[in-house]
Every structure is written in structure tokens, then in C-alpha cells.
Amino acid sequence: MYHRAAMTNVNDPDLVPEFVQLQTKHQQRVFSFILTLVPHWPDAEEILQETNMVLWRKQKQYEPGTDFVRWANQVAYFEVLKHRKRQQGHVKQFSEAFIEDVAEEAFKLSGPLQAQRDALAACLEKLPVKDRALVSHRYLEGATTKTVAASVGRSVEAVYKSLQRIRGALLGCIRRTVVAEEGA
Amino acid sequence: MNEPNPVQLEVEALCGELIDGHITNEQRQRLEKLVQSDTVAKRTYIEFFNLHAALYRYNSTHVALPNTPNQASGDAGSPILGFLGDVFRQGTDFLSRSFVLTLLVAIGLPGLVLLIFVLDMSRQVVVPAPEPHVAVAPVHVTPAPATVARITNLHRCVWKEGSTQATVGAKLSTGQTLELKEGLVELAFADGAKVILRGPATFDTINVKRGFLHVGSLVANVPKGAEGFAVATPTAEMIDLGTEFGVSVDAAGVCEAHVFAGQIEVGVHESEKDAPGEFEFLTVGQGTRIEKTEAGAVRTETIVSAPRNFVRRIAPDTIAGLPEPTVVFRHQGDRDPTTEGWEHYLQKDISIPVTNVNASPTPKDQAPAWFLNDSSKEIGIHYRKTRLPRSLVDEAKEKGWVMRARVKVAGRDSAGKLLAFYSYWLKGCKWALRIGVGKDGNQCLTLDGKSSLGENRTVDLPNSRDAYVDYEVRYYPETHDADVYVNGKLLATGYYMPCRLGAMLHFGTFQEYECEASFARIEWGIIRQD
Numbered sequence: 204m205y206h207r208a209a210m211t212n213v214n215d216p217d218l219v220p221e222f223v224q225l226q227t228k229h230q231q232r233v234f235s236f237i238l239t240l241v242p243h244w245p246d247a248e249e250i251l252q253e254t255n256m257v258l259w260r261k262q263k264q265y266e267p268g269t270d271f272v273r274w275a276n277q278v279a280y281f282e283v284l285k286h287r288k289r290q291q292g293h294v295k296q297f298s299e300a301f302i303e304d305v306a307e308e309a310f311k312l313s314g315p316l317q318a319q320r321d322a323l324a325a326c327l328e329k330l331p332v333k334d335r336a337l338v339s340h341r342y343l344e345g346a347t348t349k350t351v352a353a354s355v356g357r358s359v360e361a362v363y364k365s366l367q368r369i370r371g372a373l374l375g376c377i378r379r380t381v382v383a384e385e386g387a
Numbered sequence: 388m389n390e391p392n393p394v395q396l397e398v399e400a401l402c403g404e405l406i407d408g409h410i411t412n413e414q415r416q417r418l419e420k421l422v423q424s425d426t427v428a429k430r431t432y433i434e435f436f437n438l439h440a441a442l443y444r445y446n447s448t449h450v451a452l453p454n455t456p457n458q459a460s461g462d463a464g465s466p467i468l469g470f471l472g473d474v475f476r477q478g479t480d481f482l483s484r485s486f487v488l489t490l491l492v493a494i495g496l497p498g499l500v501l502l503i504f505v506l507d508m509s510r511q512v513v514v515p516a517p518e519p520h521v522a523v524a525p526v527h528v529t530p531a532p533a534t535v536a537r538i539t540n541l542h543r544c545v546w547k548e549g550s551t552q553a554t555v556g557a558k559l560s561t562g563q564t565l566e567l568k569e570g571l572v573e574l575a576f577a578d579g580a581k582v583i584l585r586g587p588a589t590f591d592t593i594n595v596k597r598g599f600l601h602v603g604s605l606v607a608n609v610p611k612g613a614e615g616f617a618v619a620t621p622t623a624e625m626i627d628l629g630t631e632f633g634v635s636v637d638a639a640g641v642c643e644a645h646v647f648a649g650q651i652e653v654g655v656h657e658s659e660k661d662a663p664g665e666f667e668f669l670t671v672g673q674g675t676r677i678e679k680t681e682a683g684a685v686r687t688e689t690i691v692s693a694p695r696n697f698v699r700r701i702a703p704d705t706i707a708g709l710p711e712p713t714v715v716f717r718h719q720g721d722r723d724p725t726t727e728g729w730e731h732y733l734q735k736d737i738s739i740p741v742t743n744v745n746a747s748p749t750p751k752d753q754a755p756a757w758f759l760n761d762s763s764k765e766i767g768i769h770y771r772k773t774r775l776p777r778s779l780v781d782e783a784k785e786k787g788w789v790m791r792a793r794v795k796v797a798g799r800d801s802a803g804k805l806l807a808f809y810s811y812w813l814k815g816c817k818w819a820l821r822i823g824v825g826k827d828g829n830q831c832l833t834l835d836g837k838s839s840l841g842e843n844r845t846v847d848l849p850n851s852r853d854a855y856v857d858y859e860v861r862y863y864p865e866t867h868d869a870d871v872y873v874n875g876k877l878l879a880t881g882y883y884m885p886c887r888l889g890a891m892l893h894f895g896t897f898q899e900y901e902c903e904a905s906f907a908r909i910e911w912g913i914i915r916q917d
Contacts (some may be wrong), residue, residue: 235440289626301419309433316437323441342446348407367403
């Protein structure tokens with residue numbers, strides 16, 4: 204059984220520590236993959252939880268030394284499909300062809316995307332303080348452009364445009380940083 | 388990479404609309420078309436959401452007051468305490484909510500100690516050095532973990548030792564496990580679904596529209612607007628499409644889904660691939676059984692829905708506060724039932740002369756009742772109503788009905804025999820109060836048919852010797868069964884007995900045994916709550 208099997212595996216000293224380390228280390232990469240396919244934060248979190256449960260249950264199927272992220276993303280992909288099935292008819296979704304297409308590309312880009320995440324901190328530092336503050340407001344849990352506009356006393360349109368500009372700047376900076384590091 | 392090209396800018400703008408929830412249908416279609424037809428657009432889309440996720444993550448772990456040290460790392464003294472401190476401080480932080488809670492669900496308490504140890508190690512071994520501090524305001528005050536459900540009712544509940552001892556009103560958060568030894572728990576999920584969990588059971592609240600049943604049984608009632616509520620089990624997942632359904636998982640892992648109303652979708656996990664298996668729609672009256680074979684394959688079998696195998700509501704412990712019926716038929720006190728519209732009838736062989744039975748008011752010095760003195764083993768004294776108006780029967784079946792009786796029975800025959808009765812027969816089912824006297828002289832009640840007590844069970848009624856006992860049977864249309872109360876307290880739920888004849892109401896003494904029975908009150912009424 205799901206729960207009991209997991210508890211049995213916990214008692215396997217050879218397997219569990221390494222597995223938990225891997226799962227901990229790569230949470231962000233898996234989550235990012237899920238969010239790309241289901242661009243709705245609460246749904247993506249739910250799918251991540253379900254993915255973690257499946258990974259935990261199937262940890263003995265993982266062969267140490269192989270690509271953990273690829274395996275985890277494959278599991279996540281199936282969880283995304285299940286989630287889409289559940290949501291069918293209730294919310295607007297991208298087409299299945301779109302999901303397949305994006306997932307395939309995201310599988311391939313797993314390494315470069317990690318490099319981009321690594322470059323984020325340095326790029327954030329390069330932003331003007333005002334822009335960093337806006338990002339900080341926008342990426343609080345539950346925030347939207349509308350709530351940010353209200354809290355900083357600006358129009359929604361102005362905040363939207365600022366955020367669009369800031370994200371564009373960050374993406375540009377990140378891309379440049381990664382290219383520079385690859386060339387170094 | 389150089390300056391962004393127009394495609395990149397357009398994709399970024401559309402993604403911005405998407406994450407803010409403002410994207411129009413036309414924009415969504417445009418985004419789909421761009422991403423699928425243009426490699427740069429596709430990569431931009433993926434990079435955008437990679438950034439989006441990373442910014443949330445970064446913000447939740449790096450935000451601090453301007454020019455102050457980063458507060459998000461653990462306590463300096465103890466890495467383990469530091470980790471726990473982080474978890475509590477960042478209650479809904481990405482790691483603590485999505486990962487740690489999920490693992491807690493998966494591994495249970497024994498694994499927790501190991502998990503803390505391993506995560507503590509992982510902080511030292513695999514987590515990179517602290518990232519640069521970004522001095523921006525304001526301080527991120529993270530709200531407490533979200534409540535996904537509440538306990539709204541408990542019935543004779545016994546929790547497993549060492550598990551959550553939840554009470555009515557308790558808030559349940561993501562990943563919380565309920566381990567029920569026996570009894571019933573009613574949960575109200577924040578999204579609107581109601582679940583009645585029947586022990587023994589182990590159940591996790593995953594989120595506002597999803598739970599995980601490891602073992603046990605439950606009934607989910609999902610009102611309009613809360614469609615999409617799902618119950619996952621080790622072998623399958625049941626997704627509601629606006630309905631009422633039951634799910635059970637036995638100790639061997641065999642899972643059953645039964646639809647009582649509406650429709651559900653059942654997705655069977657394919658054991659090894661973990662891919663979504665075939666989805667099957669089930670409607671009212673249908674069910675499915677899912678089990679794993681020894682080889683690890685999943686086998687499904689279509690079954691007929693069996694609502695009576697599930698508890699679909701929690702009965703109140705007492706009759707206090709329950710809706711009063713509009714009494715339609717009654718016998719009151721020492722009145723002759725024939726003057727109240729009841730038909731008198733002797734159950735006997737036609738050749739047997741009528742001797743040793745009589746019916747009369749109780750003596751003046753006693754509580755008023757209609758007294759049946761049945762000293763014959765061959766005659767039963769009955770009062771009945773056999774031609775109940777169809778409109779009344781239909782109305783009662785639709786709205787619910789109540790039968791009440793105040794009866795005292797004394798035995799002249801050997802103990803344990805059924806002596807007197809009050810019953811309501813409906814085509815298909817009947818409900819009968821069958822009263823006898825036990826060895827100690829106390830009265831006893833037999834519920835023929837099925838109930839929460841089991842099948843054809845007899846219950847002793849303490850301190851009932853020479854005393855009137857109040858009985859109440861309450862019928863609920865949605866489950867087509869009844870709760871039985873004795874002296875105002877709940878005795879049994881889910882009571883019914885299959886029967887071909889109907890509709891009829893009658894009370895009296897049994898033919899085979901001798902007794903004295905006093906009927907102080909007989910009532911049958913419809914619950915009209917308008």
C-alpha cells in the first residue's frame with residue numbers, strides 16, 4: 204500500500220538519504236517544469252505535491268547515477284495530464300498538442316534552464332532598487348498586478364508595463380549571463 | 388543573446404497576461420499558435436515560466452529589510468533547529484508547503500526523524516552557499532498554512548493511538564492524516580465537498596478539492612459548484628462531476644467506487660508506468676472494483692453500486708432538535724383504536740375459537756393506554772391501516788417520515804420471544820419495531836433486517852421492566868433507510884428490511900406467544916419542512 208510501502212522504504216538506509224537529497228535539491232526544477240505546462244500557481248503546487256508522492260512511492264525504481272530531473276519531470280508530466288483530465292470542462296486549458304510540444308522542449312532545456320535560474324540572483328542585483336521593490340511586491344504569495352498597483356499607489360496599467368519591462372530586462376540579463384559563462 | 392526580437396516581446400507580454408489571469412481567448416490562441424509554430428517563441432515561453440517560478444522561490448527565501456542581514460537562513464546554533472525554524476517561519480514557503488508536507492504525508496512520523504536528519508545534511512552538502520542579499524521592502528510575512536477542510540461532525544469516534552485526536556471544528560491543513568480506529572468523521576472541504584469517513588480508515592487531506600484514502604471507506608457529497616473534487620486511492624482516482632459517491636479501500640488494497648447520484652470519472656493508475664490509465668465514466672447505480680494482481684497489473688471489474696454498504700450521513704445522537712413530523716395516523720392513550728380509524732383484526736386460523744384474548748383501556752389508576760391481554764399461543768391481536776392513500780405514501784417517501792410508539796410489554800412466555808410490534812410496510816421495504824422480554828424481565832427490541840447494528844439484531848433495553856419505552860424510527864429519503872431512537876437516544880442507523888408488500892401500518896401482538904402489551908401512543912407522520 205502507498206503509505207506503508209513508503210514507510211518501509213524509509214527504513215532502507217542505502218536508498219533514502221540519497222533520494223531525499225535529490226528530491227530536495229531538484230524541487231525547484233520540477234516545479235518550474237510543471238508551471239510551464241500548467242501556468243496557474245496553486246494548480247502547479249498541487250501537481251508538485253502529487254508528483255512528490257509518486258516519486259516517493261517509486262523511489263526504488265530510480266537508478267542512482269541516472270538523470271533524476273528527467274525521471275522526475277516524466278512523472279510530473281503524467282501528473283499534469285491527470286490534472287488536466289480532472290480540470291477538463293471546468294477551466295480553459297491549452298491544447299494537448301501544445302502541452303506535448305512544450306513538455307518535449309522543456310525536457311531538452313532542463314540544463315540551460317538551471318543555468319538561467321543560477322544567474323537570476325546576479326541579475327536581480329543589477330536592477331534599480333525601485334524595480335527590485337516592485338518585483339518583491341509582485342512575487343509575494345497571492346499578489347497580482349492589481350494588488351501591487353494598489354499597494355504602491357500606481358495604476359494597474361503602469362505597474363503591468365513596469366513588470367513587463369523588468370521581466371524582459373531580467374530575461375535579457377539572464378540570457379547574456381549564461382552565454383558569457385558558457386564562453387568563459 | 389542580443390536584444391529581444393518582436394516574437395520574444397509578444398510572447399513575454401502574452402505570458403504576463405496569462406499569469407495575471409487576464410488573458411483573453413484570442414490572446415490564448417495567439418500564444419498557442421506562436422509557441423507551436425516558432426522555436427524562439429517556444430523557448431521564450433519556457434524561459435518566462437522558468438523565471439516566474441524562480442522569482443517566487445527567490446522572493447520567499449531572500450526578502451529582508453533594506454540593509455539588514457538575510458533572515459531566511461537557519462538558526463546559527465543548530466542546523467536541525469535552523470531547518471525547523473525555517474519551516475515554521477516560512478509556513479507556506481515553497482519548500483515547506485509543497486515538499487516537506489508531501490513527504491510528511493508519504494513517510495509518516497517514523498520517517499520524520501530521518502527526514503530532518505537528511506534534510507539537515509542536505510543543507511550542508513547540496514544547498515549552494517547563501518545567495519546574495521537583495522535589500523528590498525517590505526518584509527515578507529508568510530500566512531499560516533492554508534486550511535483545506537474542517538471537521539464538522541464526529542460520531543462514536545475512536546482515533547488510533549498516537550494519531551491526531553481531532554475534535555469538531557478542527558482545521559485540517561494540506562497533507563494532514565486522519566487515522567480513525569472506529570466511528571464516523573464528517574469533513575467539510577473548503578471547496579464545498581463533504582466527506583463522511585468511516586473507521587477504520589486512514590485519510591489524508593491533500594488540498595481543498597482532493598483527499599487520499601489509504602484504507603477504509605468514505606462517502607463524498609459534492610454540491611453544484613464544487614465539481615472536480617477527487618478522492619485518490621493507491622490504485623485509482625475518483626473525480627466527481629457533481630454527485631454523491633462512495634469509495635472503499637480494504638486491507639488488501641482492493642478499491643471500490645460506487646455512484647449514488649450523478650456521475651464520476653474513475654482513472655486507474657497503471658501500476659508500473661504511473662501513466663494516467665483509462666478513464667471511465669460511472670453514473671448512478673454503477674460501480675467499479677479495482678485490484679492489483681500478484682504480477683502487479685491492475686484489474687478492474689464493473690459492479691453494481693451498493694449504497695447500503697456506505698454511511699452517507701451522520702445521525703444525531705438524540706432526537707432533540709430534529710424536525711417534528713405532521714402526524715397523519717395515530718393512536719392516543721386509552722382510546723379504542725377502532726374509534727380512531729384503525730381496523731381491528733385477529734390473526735388466527737379460522738377454526739380456532741376466540742378465547743383468552745381481549746383488548747381494553749388500562750385501569751383508571753394506570754397511565755392511559757390501550758391494553759392487549761393476549762393469553763393465547765394461537766391468536767394475535769392486530770390494529771392496522773391497509774389502504775394508505777397513495778399521495779400520502781408518495782409524499783412521505785419523498786420528504787421523510789417518522790413512526791413513534793410508547794409501548795410497555797410484559798411476557799407470559801419464555802424469555803426472548805417476540806411479543807408485540809409496530810410496523811410500517813412500504814412496497815420494497817418495511818420497518819418494524821419488534822418488542823420482547825429478556826431473561827431479566829427487561830424489554831428488548833429486535834430490528835429485523837439490516838442496520839448499523841448488523842442483521843436481525845436484538846438489543847436489551849436496560850431498566851425497562853414494567854416501564855413504558857419510547858421508540859422513534861426516522862426515515863431519510865436520500866438514503867432510503869431509517870435511524871432508530873429508543874427513549875430519545877440513537878440506537879441504530881441505516882435500518883431497513885426488504886419486503887414485497889405495502890403500504891400498510893399496523894401494531895399489536897404476535898400470534899405465537901402470550902403477553903400483555905400496553906400501547907400508550909402510536910404515531911406516523913410526514914416531515915414537512917416548508
